[in-house]
Amino acid sequence: MREVRALAASVTDPEMPMLTLEDLGVLRSVSVEDDGLVVVTITPTYSGCPAMATMRDDLVHRLADHGLRAVVRVSLAPAWSSDWITPRGRQLLAQHGISAPLAVPPRSGPVPIALRPLPRDLTCPRCGSDGVVLASEFGPTACRAMYGCTDCLESFEHVKEI
Amino acid sequence: MTPADDFHDSAYDGLLDHHTVADDSQWAFGTEFEDPLAGVDTTVPAGEDPHALAAYCLMIGDDALVNAHRLSEWCSRAPDLEEDIALANIALDLLGQARLLLARAATASPDVVPPLPPGSPVPPEDALAFFRDDAAFRNVRLVEGDNGDFAVTIVRLLLFSTWRLALLERLQSSRDQVLAAVAAKGVKEVTYHRDYAARWFLTLSRGTEESRSRVLAGLDAVWRFHDELFVPTRIEASLADSGVGVDPATVAEEVAGLLDEVFSVSGVDRPDLPQVGAVAGGRGRDGRHTEAFSHLLAEMQSVARAHPSGRW
Numbered sequence: 001m002r003e004v005r006a007l008a009a010s011v012t013d014p015e016m017p018m019l020t021l022e023d024l025g026v027l028r029s030v031s032v033e034d035d036g037l038v039v040v041t042i043t044p045t046y047s048g049c050p051a052m053a054t055m056r057d058d059l060v061h062r063l064a065d066h067g068l069r070a071v072v073r074v075s076l077a078p079a080w081s082s083d084w085i086t087p088r089g090r091q092l093l094a095q096h097g098i099s100a101p102l103a104v105p106p107r108s109g110p111v112p113i114a115l116r117p118l119p120r121d122l123t124c125p126r127c128g129s130d131g132v133v134l135a136s137e138f139g140p141t142a143c144r145a146m147y148g149c150t151d152c153l154e155s156f157e158h159v160k161e162i
Numbered sequence: 163m164t165p166a167d168d169f170h171d172s173a174y175d176g177l178l179d180h181h182t183v184a185d186d187s188q189w190a191f192g193t194e195f196e197d198p199l200a201g202v203d204t205t206v207p208a209g210e211d212p213h214a215l216a217a218y219c220l221m222i223g224d225d226a227l228v229n230a231h232r233l234s235e236w237c238s239r240a241p242d243l244e245e246d247i248a249l250a251n252i253a254l255d256l257l258g259q260a261r262l263l264l265a266r267a268a269t270a271s272p273d274v275v276p277p278l279p280p281g282s283p284v285p286p287e288d289a290l291a292f293f294r295d296d297a298a299f300r301n302v303r304l305v306e307g308d309n310g311d312f313a314v315t316i317v318r319l320l321l322f323s324t325w326r327l328a329l330l331e332r333l334q335s336s337r338d339q340v341l342a343a344v345a346a347k348g349v350k351e352v353t354y355h356r357d358y359a360a361r362w363f364l365t366l367s368r369g370t371e372e373s374r375s376r377v378l379a380g381l382d383a384v385w386r387f388h389d390e391l392f393v394p395t396r397i398e399a400s401l402a403d404s405g406v407g408v409d410p411a412t413v414a415e416e417v418a419g420l421l422d423e424v425f426s427v428s429g430v431d432r433p434d435l436p437q438v439g440a441v442a443g444g445r446g447r448d449g450r451h452t453e454a455f456s457h458l459l460a461e462m463q464s465v466a467r468a469h470p471s472g473r474w
Contacts, residue, residue: 048258073201076343138248162350
């Protein structure tokens with residue numbers, strides 16, 4: 001059982017291949033039924049995440065390579081949070097030049113409108129400078145914002161808090 | 163080879179040989195479509211009318227679908243690259259919400275799904291998006307009109323996302339667990355959409371004379387669809403009573419307060435403009451739509467309708 005879980009957990013995210021599905025926090029559970037069928041449950045990061053189909057196929061293929069039959073199920077609740085990215089995942093993101101998400105601020109009651117971007121206490125993953133400027137809350141994938149560094153002048157991606 | 167295998171007669175036939183390739187999931191038109199609700203418990207809540215639940219899912223699903231389509235029309239045409247990507251991201255979030263909600267409608271009451279030729283690989287949520295006629299769509303009319311310029315799109319997105327976020331926040335406690343889950347995820351997404359629209363509204367309003375005049379023109383174009391957002395249909399009222407849906411009239415005050423906050427910092431007066439009325443006794447939720455919507459559907463549905471069996 002532990003080997004089966006480790007196998008599923010080793011599948012990487014198609015958009016951020018430095019992370020496994022476990023690092024990203026989308027792998028919710030792995031179980032084996034009496035007849036040997038492996039049931040893997042994953043959850044989408046965003047409602048429209050186009051990587052879900054690829055994740056499902058990669059899981060089925062990886063397990064099939066080891067002689068295991070698998071089905072992948074979707075779990076919608078609780079909704080994925082960037083807080084679920086593991087410490088190892090955060091380290092790997094930083095090593096690959098992607099800024100890891102900060103803790104999601106606790107919230108109660110109606111969501112207030114933020115007319116200015118909420119300041120994030122970030123440093124440039126390339127040069128370590130804290131002179132960073134938000135370029136856009138929307139980036140190359142649903143889960144990333146774009147920043148620029150005023151010191152090394154490179155742009156970098158930041159995984160958004162949700 | 164069966165006749166079905168023989169359908170594709172091109173130089174790439176070998177690539178499609180099912181005897182040599184383990185499966186075809188690498189193809190965009192792979193035959194195994196992913197079920198977005200695979201493994202999700204789609205039991206209809208006790209005592210609930212499945213038809214009413216399906217109709218409600220179509221309402222908030224169609225709002226997202228149609229707005230997603232309009233926003234996607236900005237692709238490659240936005241004022242700059244960042245906005246192009248932002249609008250595409252917002253469209254993708256809404257399309258994802260629509261897909262789940264249309265799939266939920268189909269599981270609640272399969273008879274809402276238009277019939278397709280036997281053997282068609284089109285999944286239920288796609289059949290709902292691409293094979294319904296305009297009168298079967300339940301979206302509000304706010305989302306139907308042409309994009310106009312960037313300011314018109316921003317004004318509409320501000321109004322839409324403020325309203326939708328207020329609805330989704332309440333829907334998180336729906337007795338239907340699929341609706342509750344879609345809403346909980348949607349709240350996180352639409353929060354980003356609303357902030358984006360509110361910041362641009364403020365920036366354009368406090369920008370140049372030109373940008374400000376465009377915002378005011380945007381309000382003129384969009385505001386007449388405001389009141390309709392808060393008119394409950396019989397279905398919404400009844401599902402709100404049973405703890406499954408939200409009566410949109412109950413979010414009017416909160417939405418007004420939030421919009422006033424944005425208007426106030428932007429130095430813009432809350433519009434007082436004539437509103438579109440009912441047509442033949444109905445509004446968008448009842449399947450009464452604008453002319454622009456027919457054009458939108460014609461474009462959105464043409465490819466799928468030309469190939470109902472998923473073959474070309």
